[in-house]
Amino acid sequence: MSAPLLETRGLGRNFGALLAVHDINFRLEAGARHALIGPNGAGKTTFINLLSGVLQSSTGQVIFKGDDITEMPEAARVKLGIARTFQINRLFRGLSVLENVYIAVAERTGIAPSKLRPAGTRKNVVDEAMHMLETVKLQDAAGSLVSELPYGRQRLVEIAIALGLRSEVLLLDEPAAGVPSAETHIILDAVAGLPKHIGVLIIEHDMDVVFRFAERITVMVAGSVFTEGTPEQIRADERVRAVYLGQEAHRGAAHG
Amino acid sequence: MTAPAPAVAEHPAALALAGRHRVRIWEPLPWLLAIAFYFLFPKYLGFGTDLLVTILFALSLDLVLGYAGIVTLGHAAFFGAGAYTVGMLAKYGIWTEPITGLVIAAAVAAAIGFVSGLILLRTTGLTLLMLTLCTMALLEEAANLGQEYTGGFDGLDSVPIDPVFGIFEFNPLFPNTQYLYVLGVLFLCFIFIRTLVYSPFGQSLTGIRENMLRMHAVGAPVRMRLVLCYTISAAIAGIAGALWAQANAYVNLSALGLDRAATVLIILVLGGCGRLYGAFVGAIAYMALSHFLAKIYPTAWQLGLGLLLVIIALFARNGILGIFQSFLHRLKAKRARSS
Ligand SMILES: Nc1ncnc2c1ncn2[C@@H]1O[C@H](COP(=O)(O)OP(=O)(O)O)[C@@H](O)[C@H]1O
Ligand SMILES: [Mg+2]
Numbered sequence: 001m002s003a004p005l006l007e008t009r010g011l012g013r014n015f016g017a018l019l020a021v022h023d024i025n026f027r028l029e030a031g032a033r034h035a036l037i038g039p040n041g042a043g044k045t046t047f048i049n050l051l052s053g054v055l056q057s058s059t060g061q062v063i064f065k066g067d068d069i070t071e072m073p074e075a076a077r078v079k080l081g082i083a084r085t086f087q088i089n090r091l092f093r094g095l096s097v098l099e100n101v102y103i104a105v106a107e108r109t110g111i112a113p114s115k116l117r118p119a120g121t122r123k124n125v126v127d128e129a130m131h132m133l134e135t136v137k138l139q140d141a142a143g144s145l146v147s148e149l150p151y152g153r154q155r156l157v158e159i160a161i162a163l164g165l166r167s168e169v170l171l172l173d174e175p176a177a178g179v180p181s182a183e184t185h186i187i188l189d190a191v192a193g194l195p196k197h198i199g200v201l202i203i204e205h206d207m208d209v210v211f212r213f214a215e216r217i218t219v220m221v222a223g224s225v226f227t228e229g230t231p232e233q234i235r236a237d238e239r240v241r242a243v244y245l246g247q248e249a250h251r252g253a254a255h256g
Numbered sequence: 257m258t259a260p261a262p263a264v265a266e267h268p269a270a271l272a273l274a275g276r277h278r279v280r281i282w283e284p285l286p287w288l289l290a291i292a293f294y295f296l297f298p299k300y301l302g303f304g305t306d307l308l309v310t311i312l313f314a315l316s317l318d319l320v321l322g323y324a325g326i327v328t329l330g331h332a333a334f335f336g337a338g339a340y341t342v343g344m345l346a347k348y349g350i351w352t353e354p355i356t357g358l359v360i361a362a363a364v365a366a367a368i369g370f371v372s373g374l375i376l377l378r379t380t381g382l383t384l385l386m387l388t389l390c391t392m393a394l395l396e397e398a399a400n401l402g403q404e405y406t407g408g409f410d411g412l413d414s415v416p417i418d419p420v421f422g423i424f425e426f427n428p429l430f431p432n433t434q435y436l437y438v439l440g441v442l443f444l445c446f447i448f449i450r451t452l453v454y455s456p457f458g459q460s461l462t463g464i465r466e467n468m469l470r471m472h473a474v475g476a477p478v479r480m481r482l483v484l485c486y487t488i489s490a491a492i493a494g495i496a497g498a499l500w501a502q503a504n505a506y507v508n509l510s511a512l513g514l515d516r517a518a519t520v521l522i523i524l525v526l527g528g529c530g531r532l533y534g535a536f537v538g539a540i541a542y543m544a545l546s547h548f549l550a551k552i553y554p555t556a557w558q559l560g561l562g563l564l565l566v567i568i569a570l571f572a573r574n575g576i577l578g579i580f581q582s583f584l585h586r587l588k589a590k591r592a593r594s595s
Contacts, residue, residue, distance in 0.1 A: 052473070078475030090473065092466035098269045103463040104474040112460045112476065115452055118277035119459045126270050143269030165474060 003066040005030045005199040006051065006082070006169050010060035013050055020046040022223040023060070028169065032199045033191075035214035037207075039243070042220040044203045045087055048171045051201075052084045053077045064169075078107075083167035085158045087174045087203070091146045098142040100157055101129040104164035132160045135190050137183075152179045159187055163194075170194070172202040176209060188213055211235070219243075277454035286536050290439055294432075301435040307543055308438045309500045314523045314535035315449055316492035321521075322530030323453055324485045325465030327381065329517055330388030331493055333372075333395045334365040336512020338494030341365070343507030344405060346415045353418050354426075358441065358498050365494020366487050368395075373486035377479055380468070389514070396512050411508025415501065426505065434503040441499060445492055450532060452488070461485055462530075522565055528575030537576050 004027040011024045021043040028034055036044050049055040051062060053074035061070045064080055072080075092100050102119065105128050106112040120126060133139045136156040141149060146157055155178050162170060172191075176184040188209065191200055204210050210217065210231075217234045219226040221243055227234070234240055293304055313335055320326040338361035345351040351360065376387045399406045406412065419425045424433040452458050464471050464478055471478050501507045510516060519542070527538020545564070549557035572579050 054473070074472045075475045075477060078473065084473060086470075086473075090467055090470040092463050092470065094466050095462060096269065096273075098273055099459065099462075102273070103459060103471075103476075106456045106459065107474045107476050111456050113457055113481075115455045115457045117456075118274075118451075118454045119456045120270075120272075120274035120276055120454075122456065123274075125456075126273060130267055130270055139267065142267060143272060161470075161474065 003063075004028060005032070005065060007063040008051070008060060009063065011047075011050055011057055011062065012059040013046055013055060014058050019223045021050060021057075024225055026218065026225065028199045028201055030168075030197050030199055032201070033213055033215045034199070034201045035210045035217045036201060036203045036220060037205070037210060037217060038220035038226070043223040044220055045173055047220070048084060048173050048201070048203065051169075052082060052171055078165060078167070081168035082171070083162045083165040083169070084171035085162045085173055085175055087177065089151075089154050089158050091154060091157055091161075093145075093147040095146060096143055097133065097138060097146055097149070097157055097160075098126070098129055100146055101132050101160045101164045102126065104161045105129045105132070108165050129164060132164045135163060135193060136160045137186050152183060155179045156183075156186060159190060163190065168198055170198055170200045172200065172204075174203050174205065176204060176206060184209060277450075286533070287443065294435060294439075298432070301431045303543075305431055305434045305438050305503050306500075307539055308435070308442050309496050309503065310520070310523065310543075311535050311539045312438075312442045312445055312499065313493055313496040313520050314527070314539055315446065315532070316489045316496060317520050317524050318529060318532065318535050319449060319453070319461075319489040319492070320486055321524060322534065323458060323465060324461040324482060325468075326377070326482060326486060327385050328388040329385050329514070329521065330390070330392035331489075331520060332512045332514070332517035333388075333392040334369055334490040334493035335497035335500070335516060335520075336392075336395060336399065337365040337368050337490075338362065338497030339501040339507045339511040340399060340406060340497075341494070342417075342498040343412050343415050343501045346417055347407075347412045349416075352416055354420055354437070354502050357417070357502065358495050361494045361498035362491040363494075365497070366491035369490025370483065370487040373483040373490075377482045377486060389517075392512060392514070392517060396509060399509060399512065407508070409509060411506060413506040415505045415507065417502050417505065426502065428505055431503065438499050438503060441495065445495060446532075449492070453532065457481070465530075522561070524575075525565065526568060526575055528577030531574070531577050534575055534577050541576060 006028040008024050008026045011021060011026070012019065013021045024047060036047070038044055046055065050057050053072060057070060061068055063069065064082065069077060069080065092103065102125060105125050106119070106122070109125060111122055111125060130139065130142065133142050136159050138153065138156050138160060141153060146154060149157070155175065159175055175187050179187065184206070191213070194200070202213060214231055216228070217231055218228045219234065219240055226243065227237060227240060229237070290308070294301065297304070317331050320328060341361040341364045342357040345357065345360065351357055372391050376384060376391065379387060400408055417426050420433060420437050424437070426433050460476060460481060463476070464481060468478060497511055500511065523538040523542045524534060526541055527536065528534030546557060546561060549560045553560060568575060574581070
C-alpha cells in the first residue's frame with residue numbers, strides 16, 4: 001500500500017493524569033471523505049489539534065506523505081498543506097469578511113510579507129478571496145465586519161478561510177455546529193466542490209450529515225479509537241449503537 | 257475549482273478594499289495647517305517642532321500598538337536610543353551631519369528593537385508589558401550610569417549639529433530651520449508608514465492583532481512578522497528621538513523615561529489607535545488640553561488628564577477619531593434613511 005496522505009502511529013496526549021488521546025493509529029488517504037465521531041469529551045478536538053500542530057503530542061508520531069512532522073510547528077504544517085477549521089470560531093473579528101479570507105489567501109500565495117503595493121490592488125488575491133466567499137454563499141456579506149454577522153454565517157467565514165489555504169488535507173471540527181440546518185448544505189456543497197484528491201476529515205455530531213458525507217467513519221470513545229469502518233458497517237455495529245449512536249442511529253438509518 | 261469569474265472584482269467590498277489606500281480629499285489638510293502654522297505663529301515654532309516630533313513618535317507607536325496589537329509601555333527606549341546616538345556622536349565630534357545622523361540613529365534604535373524584540377515578542381499581554389518596561393528601565397539606568405559618555409543625570413547640552421544640506425543653520429532662538437526640517441522628515445516617515453499599513457504586510461499585522469492563534473493556523477510566521485514590525489517601529493521612534501536631540505541641541509534622561517513612554521501612549525489612545533491620524537489628533541489634543549488644564553488647575557492638571565483618559569478608555573475605545581467616525585457613520589445612515 002502506498003503511503004497515506006496523513007498518518008498517526010501510537011499518537012497520544014495527556015493533560016496531567018487525563019489521557020485525552022491515547023495510542024491512535026489512524027490513516028487519512030488522499031481523496032478520503034472521512035468522519036470522526038464520538039461522544040463529547042472523547043478527544044476528537046484534541047486529536048485534530050495534534051494533527052494540525054496546535055498541540056504537541058505526548059507520545060507517538062504524525063506522518064505527512066511519509067515524512068515525520070511530529071515536531072513541526074503549526075504554521076509550517078499549514079505551508080505543507082494541512083488546513084483546519086475550529087470548533088469555536090477563530091476569526092479576525094474586527095476586520096471585514098473579505099479581509100478575513102484575503103489574509104489566508106495572501107499567506108498561501110506568499111504575498112503577505114510584501115510592503116509596498118497596497119493590499120487591495122492585488123487583484124488575483126482579492127478575486128480568489130471573493131471566489132471563496134461565493135463558494136460558501138457569503139458574497140453579499142463580503143464588506144461587513146465579521147463581528148456584525150450572525151453566528152451561523154461566521155461559521156461559514158471559518159470555512160472560507162480554510163478553503164482559501166487550498167490545502168491537501170482539510171480538517172473540519174464540527175463545521176456545522178451553530179449553522180442553521182437550512183444552511184448546512186452550503187458546507188457540504190463547498191466540500192463536495194473541492195478537488196477530488198484532497199483528504200477531508202470531519203468531526204460531526206449530526207448523523208444525517210455524517211452518513212451523507214462520509215465514505216469512512218472512525219468512532220472515538222474516551223481517547224481511543226473504538227472502531228472504524230464504512231458507514232454501513234458503523235450503522236450496523238451494535239456496540240457503536242450502544243456506546244454512542246443510540247436513538248440517533250435509528251434516525252440516521254431511517255434517512256439512509 | 258474553476259477560475260474566478262471576472263465579475264467579482266466589481267463587488268463593492270472588493271472595490272472598497274482596492275480603493276482604501278487612495279489619498280482622501282482631506283488628507284493634505286494637516287500638512288497645509290502645519291505650513292500655515294509656520295507663517296502665522298513664528299513665535300511658537302519651538303512648541304510646533306516639539307509637537308511634530310511627538311506626532312512622529314506616536315506614529316511609530318501606532319504601528320506596533322494600533323496595527324500589530326503589541327502592548328508596550330517602553331517605547332521611549334527607542335526614542336532615547338536615537339536621541340543619545342546623535343547627541344553623543346555630535347558632542348564628541350564624531351558625527352555632526354544631521355541627515356546621516358538620523359540614519360545612524362534609526363539603525364541603532366532598530367538594532368535594539370530587533371534584539372529585544374526577538375526575546376520579548378515570545379510573550380504577550382502583561383508579561384510583554386512588563387518586559388518592555390524593564391528594557392526601557394535598563395537603558396535609562398545605563399544612560400544614568402555611563403556618565404562619562406552620556407553626561408549622566410544632567411545629560412549633554414550644546415550639542416553641535418551641522419547646517420541642514422550644509423546651508424540651513426539650527427538656531428536655538430529662532431527654530432525656523434528645526435521646524436521645517438522636522439516637518440519634512442515627519443512627512444517622509446508618514447508616507448512610509450502609510451504605505452506599510454495598507455500593504456499586505458500591514459494587513460497581516462492587523463490579522464495578528466485581531467487573532468494571533470488564527471494567524472498561526474493560516475501559516476503566517478507570526479513572530480518574525482512581529483519582530484520586523486517592532487524593528488521598523490523602533491527605527492522610526494529612533495528618528496523621532498534624534499530629531500528631538502538635534503532640534504533642541506541637548507539630550508537628557510527625559511528622552512527615555514516612563515514619563516515619555518506613558519505620555520505617547522496617552523496621546524495615541526486619546527487620538528485613536530490603528531488609524532494613522534490618531535497620532536496627529538491625539539498629540540494636538542494632548543498639548544492643547546495640558547496647556548489649558550495647567551492654566552486653570554496649576555497644581556492638579558494631571559488629574560484632569562487622567563480622568564479624561566479613564567473616560568476615553570471606558571466610553572470611546574477608538575479615541576477622538578473614533579467618536580468622529582461613528583458620528584459621520586450615523587449621519588450617513590440618517591441621510592440614507594431620509595432620502
Ligand atoms: N487544554 C486542555 N487542558 C486540559 N484538559 C483538556 C484540554 N483540552 C481538552 N481537555 C480534555 O480532554 C478531553 C477531550 O476533549 P476534546 O478533545 O475537546 O473532546 P471532544 O472534541 O471529543 O468533545 C476532555 O475531557 C477535555 O476536558
Ligand atoms: Mg470537540
